[in-house]
Every structure is written in C-alpha cells, then in structure tokens.
Amino acid sequence: GAGVSQSPSNKVTEKGKDVELRCDPISGHTALYWYRQSLGQGLEFLIYFQGNSAPDKSGLPSDRFSAERTGGSVSTLTIQRTQQEDSAVYLCASSLGGGAGSPLHFGNGTRLTVT
Amino acid sequence: ILNVEQSPQSLHVQEGDSTNFTCSFPSSNFYALHWYRWETAKSPEALFVMTLNGDEKKKGRISATLNTKEGYSYLYIKGSQPEDSATYLCASFNKFYFGSGTKLNVKP
Numbered sequence: 001g002a003g004v005s006q007s008p009s010n011k012v013t014e015k016g017k018d019v020e021l022r023c024d025p026i027s028g029h030t031a032l033y034w035y036r037q038s039l040g041q042g043l044e045f046l047i048y049f050q051g052n053s054a055p056d057k058s059g060l061p062s063d064r065f066s067a068e069r070t071g072g073s074v075s076t077l078t079i080q081r082t083q084q085e086d087s088a089v090y091l092c093a094s095s096l097g098g099g100a101g102s103p104l105h106f107g108n109g110t111r112l113t114v115t
Numbered sequence: 116i117l118n119v120e121q122s123p124q125s126l127h128v129q130e131g132d133s134t135n136f137t138c139s140f141p142s143s144n145f146y147a148l149h150w151y152r153w154e155t156a157k158s159p160e161a162l163f164v165m166t167l168n169g170d171e172k173k174k175g176r177i178s179a180t181l182n183t184k185e186g187y188s189y190l191y192i193k194g195s196q197p198e199d200s201a202t203y204l205c206a207s208f209n210k211f212y213f214g215s216g217t218k219l220n221v222k223p
Contacts, residue, residue, distance in 0.1 A: 004158075033211060042215035043159075043204065059211070091158065100146035100208035103161035 002026065004107035006092050012113045013082055021077040021110045025094030032075050033095075033104060034067060038088040046090075049075065082114045119207045121214035128195050129222050135191045136217040138205035142186035147208040150179055150190055153216070154201040162190075162203075195221040 005024040013019050025032050034046040045059035049069045060066070064083075069075040079086055089111050093104035120139045128134050140148060147166045151159040163172040168183040176193045192199055202216040 035213070043206075043213040045211040045213070048211055056211075093159075101164055101166050103149060103164050104151075104159075104206075105161070106158035108158050 004092055004094050004105050006090075006107035006110050008110060009108065010111045010113075012115060015084060015114055016081055018078065018080045019082055019112065021079075021090050021092075021112070023075045023077070023092030023094075023107060025073065025075070025092070026096075026105055027073075029094035029096050029105070030072065031095045031097065031102065032069055033093045034075070034077050035091045035093065036088040037091065037109075038085075043091065046077070079112075082112075084114050087112055087114045119205060119212045119214040121203075121205060121217050123217060124215070125218040125220070127220045127222065130195060130197060132195050132221075133191070133193045134195055134219070135189050136203055136219075138188045138190070138214055140186050140188070140205070140207035140214075141209065142183060144209040145183045145186075145207070148181055148183075148188050149206045149208060150188070151204040151206070151213075152201045153204055159204060190217075192219075195219070197221045197223050 007022045030051045032049040035043045037043055047067045048056040064080045067077045089109045091109045093106045095102040095104050122137050149164050150162040152162055153159040163179045165181040170181040172179050178191045181188045200221045202218045204213050204216045206213040
C-alpha cells in the first residue's frame with residue numbers, strides 16, 4: 001500500500017522567504033509526527049498530532065515554525081522568514097493509533113536548503 | 116539520564132562478526148522503546164517496538180532486549196552482513212525523542 005508521502009523532496013530557498021512542506025500520512029493513521037535532521041545531528045522532534053487532540057508543539061524551535069493538520073490527514077509544516085540554520089532534512093512519520101506501542105512509518109523527507 | 120543516548124556512535128565490523136549497541140533512556144514515565152534502521156538514501160524503518168521490562172524481540176539475525184528499571188536496551192546483530200550497514204536509532208516514547216544513532220559499517 002501507499003506509504004507516507006512528502007513533498008517537495010528538495011527545496012532551495014533564499015534566507016527570509018517562507019516555505020511550506022507537505023506530508024500525506026498513511027490512510028487511517030491517526031498520529032502524525034514531524035522531525036528534522038540537521039547536518040551531523042540526530043532526529044529532532046518538532047511536533048506531534050494525534051486525532052482531534054491539541055498538537056504537542058513542544059519541539060518547535062521558534063515561533064517561525066508552525067504546523068497544521070487538516071481533516072486529520074494531510075499536514076503542512078510552515079517555516080516563516082527562513083534562516084540558514086533551518087537547513088535540514090524534514091521527516092514526517094505517521095502511526096496507527098498514536099500510542100507508544102505503534103511503530104512510526106516515515107516518509108522520504110524534504111531536504112531544505114536555505115541560501 | 117535526561118535524554119536518549121546511544122553508544123557507540125559508530126562501529127566498523129567485518130562480515131560475519133556479531134555486534135551489539137546500547138540505548139539508554141530515562142527510566143521514569145516509560146511507555147515504549149522503539150528501534151529503527153536507517154539506510155542511506157532511505158527513510159527510517161521500524162525494527163522493534165518494546166513495552167515490557169524483560170522484553171526480548173527477534174527478527175532474523177537481529178534481536179533486542181529491554182530493561183526498563185535501569186533504562187537501557189541492547190540491539191544485537193548476529194553474523195553481520197554488508198546489507199546490515201545502516202544507522203540504528205532508538206527512541207523513547209514517553210516523549211518522542213530519538214537517540215543520535217549508531218552508524219554500523221560492515222565490510223565484506
């Protein structure tokens with residue numbers, strides 16, 4: 001079946017511009033996660049959506065970052081006024097049920113380069 | 116332990132060697148411990164989800180154990196093969212934190 005789909009796969013933007021990254025989770029998965037991996041670093045948690053509950057935004061690094069999930073499905077991560085330190089691979093994952101016992105299914109990521 | 120920590124950071128072994136890595140995590144408010152394999156140019160793939168103290172899971176030549184009281188998990192690979200070369204990540208799901216991973220390189 002279809003996995004987690006992310007678009008675009010690559011994005012180059014100029015410093016100060018806004019960008020939107022999209023994630024289509026696996027159909028029926030109620031939990032959705034955003035992570036990023038900066039060069040040489042591990043996976044950094046950004047935000048978590050579970051069903052209709054309020055998202056856990058505790059990992060968002062600044063107020064330039066926001067995310068929404070429409071209709072419990074597609075999610076968009078928006079970065080405003082991009083900075084060079086925002087350059088990273090942004091990974092989206094979904095899981096069935098959202099409980100800690102459900103494995104995450106990852107997309108292939110969006111590589112963001114801020115010039 | 117405040118964060119999820121993995122060791123070693125990298126590992127180079129010969130084909131046929133057996134190897135193991137460690138994941139340390141906060142033992143308080145434990146819910147689950149996940150292991151993932153992340154191959155170059157691919158997305159992370161789930162290996163194991165472990166929830167109970169003393170859990171042991173096995174998939175082919177790869178196995179994992181869990182000690183929630185002391186806050187650690189071991190991942191074992193028996194008879195490493197070049198296709199096992201990847202970064203192995205663990206994550207503690209009382210909060211969605213991943214360790215920085217162990218990068219395994221298996222030389223033929």
